[in-house]
Amino acid sequence: MDSNLLKGNLELILLGILEEGEMYGLEISKATNARTDGLFAVSVGSLYPALHKLEAAGFVSSVERTPPRGGAKVRYYQMTKEGGKLLEAKRKQYLTFDSAMKKFVEKEAGS
Amino acid sequence: MKGDALERYIRQATRGLYGEKRARVVRELRGNLEGRINEFLAFGDSRERAVERALLEFGAAGVVSRGMREVHVMPILNKWTVAAGMLGIMAFLSLSATASGVKFTLDAPVPVCEHTSVGTLKANPCAIRGTSWLELDSLLEVLKSQGVRVEREAKTGLATQVQLFFPGQTNPVVVKTLNEESAQYPASFELTRFQRSDKLYISTSQFLQALETFPLTLTVSSLKNPKLNIAGVKLELGDRANLVNIQVALERWVIGRALFSPAYSPKANSGTLESPQAGGPFSPFRVFFPVSGDVRDTQVQPRPITLKLSKNSEHFYLLMTKIATLEKGKIVPTLGLELLERQPNNTLISRSYLLNGKFVRDINALYNDDDQGTGLLWAINLEKPDNLLDTKNPIVLRSSDISY
Numbered sequence: 001m002d003s004n005l006l007k008g009n010l011e012l013i014l015l016g017i018l019e020e021g022e023m024y025g026l027e028i029s030k031a032t033n034a035r036t037d038g039l040f041a042v043s044v045g046s047l048y049p050a051l052h053k054l055e056a057a058g059f060v061s062s063v064e065r066t067p068p069r070g071g072a073k074v075r076y077y078q079m080t081k082e083g084g085k086l087l088e089a090k091r092k093q094y095l096t097f098d099s100a101m102k103k104f105v106e107k108e109a110g111s
Numbered sequence: 112m113k114g115d116a117l118e119r120y121i122r123q124a125t126r127g128l129y130g131e132k133r134a135r136v137v138r139e140l141r142g143n144l145e146g147r148i149n150e151f152l153a154f155g156d157s158r159e160r161a162v163e164r165a166l167l168e169f170g171a172a173g174v175v176s177r178g179m180r181e182v183h184v185m186p187i188l189n190k191w192t193v194a195a196g197m198l199g200i201m202a203f204l205s206l207s208a209t210a211s212g213v214k215f216t217l218d219a220p221v222p223v224c225e226h227t228s229v230g231t232l233k234a235n236p237c238a239i240r241g242t243s244w245l246e247l248d249s250l251l252e253v254l255k256s257q258g259v260r261v262e263r264e265a266k267t268g269l270a271t272q273v274q275l276f277f278p279g280q281t282n283p284v285v286v287k288t289l290n291e292e293s294a295q296y297p298a299s300f301e302l303t304r305f306q307r308s309d310k311l312y313i314s315t316s317q318f319l320q321a322l323e324t325f326p327l328t329l330t331v332s333s334l335k336n337p338k339l340n341i342a343g344v345k346l347e348l349g350d351r352a353n354l355v356n357i358q359v360a361l362e363r364w365v366i367g368r369a370l371f372s373p374a375y376s377p378k379a380n381s382g383t384l385e386s387p388q389a390g391g392p393f394s395p396f397r398v399f400f401p402v403s404g405d406v407r408d409t410q411v412q413p414r415p416i417t418l419k420l421s422k423n424s425e426h427f428y429l430l431m432t433k434i435a436t437l438e439k440g441k442i443v444p445t446l447g448l449e450l451l452e453r454q455p456n457n458t459l460i461s462r463s464y465l466l467n468g469k470f471v472r473d474i475n476a477l478y479n480d481d482d483q484g485t486g487l488l489w490a491i492n493l494e495k496p497d498n499l500l501d502t503k504n505p506i507v508l509r510s511s512d513i514s515y
Contacts, residue, residue, distance in 0.1 A: 026143045029168075043170030044143060045124065048136070049178020056182055064138065071149060074142035075135075 010050045011059075012094055013042070015079055015087040018060060022078035024067065025051065051077055059083035117144060117162050123172035127180040136179055144169065212253045213346060214246035216312060217353055220305040243348070243355045244305070244312035247271070250346075257344045271311065275321075277342045286313065286321040315348065315355065 017023065017031050028051075029044045054060045055077070062077045079087070121144070125136050144165050151161035169175070219242060251261050251273065260276035262283070274283035304313045322341060336349030349355030 024143065025139065026146055043174075044147075044168060045170035045172070045175040046178065048139065048175060049182055052136075052179065052182040064135075067142075067146065069146065069149070072142040072145045073138060074146065075139045 012090040015083055018079040022076045024074040024076050059086050120166050120172050124175035126176045214249040216244050243315045247311045284321050
């Protein structure tokens with residue numbers, strides 16, 4: 001998978017995951033990898049800047065607390081109402097892009 | 112010791128962060144790393160192996176720290192560039208902007224420059240994407256309605272000079288549709304002003320440059336569709352359907368000031384900017400960018416390089432700087448823009464941005480693994496001022512070439 005493709009859609013991926021409910025970094029990474037059958041191998045390290053960016057912009061909120069497994073506290077992220085709007089907008093944007101790209105891909109494949 | 116490896120990783124991943132922000136990221140990383148290490152331990156790994164595997168999964172510490180700095184250390188830039196994508200999408204969800212009254216156009220009178228091939232202004236003028244032009248009559252009407260006295264010299268054709276007397280000011284701001292720059296670059300006239308449907312348009316850049324000749328304070332609400340406050344006189348540019356972005360105009364303004372300053376004398380590898388004039392060759396014009404909702408202002412202050420900062424001074428400084436680049440093995444002094452960030456101890460740390468002489472807008476592009484985020488926004492070869500925008504022979508810049 002081209003890392004640039006992944007990077008360009010990281011916000012969509014993260015919000016899509018957080019739509020299911022609050023999670024902390026490690027869980028988000030696992031959920032991403034699981035949902036895409038390992039195609040998107042998102043390192044936990046690369047998730048944090050993206051999560052913090054979304055939080056700074058008000059699209060997710062976070063709270064620090066001890067996870068059920070115990071041990072050191074982690075930061076749980078959840079999508080805000082504004083994040084939900086962004087997710088919808090990003091989805092529409094992606095589908096429009098995808099629809100346009102398919103025309104090239106299908107033409108290429110058919111030729 | 113692998114335990115040390117964990118601490119070293121956390122230290123590296125939080126490099127460049129300070130105070131509570133750093134503490135928060137440290138706690139977050141440690142919590143997640145310990146969680147993953149415990150999972151590997153549960154599968155029977157040794158502590159050493161578990162730490163190794165967890166760190167491998169988390170990815171390079173440098174990627175984390177660069178990303179975190181980008182979010183926490185450069186929040187203003189984030190709002191201009193990185194978050195622009197997100198906020199741009201949100202824009203259509205928000206309320207409509209106030210009508211400005213100043214007519215404008217984004218439709219360039221010359222072709223728009225290609226991203227990687229700007230071309231030479233002198234021979235082949237092209238407009239940098241994002242450039243805007245203001246319709247002069249409507250601009251003057253809006254200014255007049257707020258008490259600005261306008262004296263317009265009727266000249267032939269496109270050569271017009273307007274004097275703007277702002278309330279309480281005795282010296283006017285002089286807006287010329289032809290200036291020294293356009294005289295030197297005849298083919299670029301179209302970029303600074305043009306006529307369309309009997310209306311005269313001047314570039315937003317030209318207007319901002321005119322304001323700069325006058326020691327007043329200009330506040331700008333944002334780079335996109337800005338609300339300008341010029342000594343109490345308010346102007347709004349752009350509307351919902353037509354986005355005016357003054358980033359290019361401000362960059363051109365700063366670069367123009369430096370380029371036409373006879374006092375500027377860069378020295379390769381000297382590590383400092385030198386000017387014989389006290390306070391530098393630039394007038395003490397200050398531009399503030401109070402990005403809405405953020406208390407930290409960004410200040411454009413082209414000179415001097417040695418800034419004495421007060422405790423409460425602005426957080427970011429956009430600064431002209433000299434760097435030395437290597438071109439075919441030869442050291443060439445070049446000029447660029449740097450973003451400097453004020454540190455808690457009032458020193459400045461460079462956050463420069465640009466790659467290989469390309470006009471890089473996406474700051475994210477600097478933070479991939481191949482490049483260490485070094486460079487400047489726009490390199491100018493001072494030895495060839497005619498080739499101001501010539502990127503056919505790009506100046507290649509590597510982090511190893513520069514020392515600050």
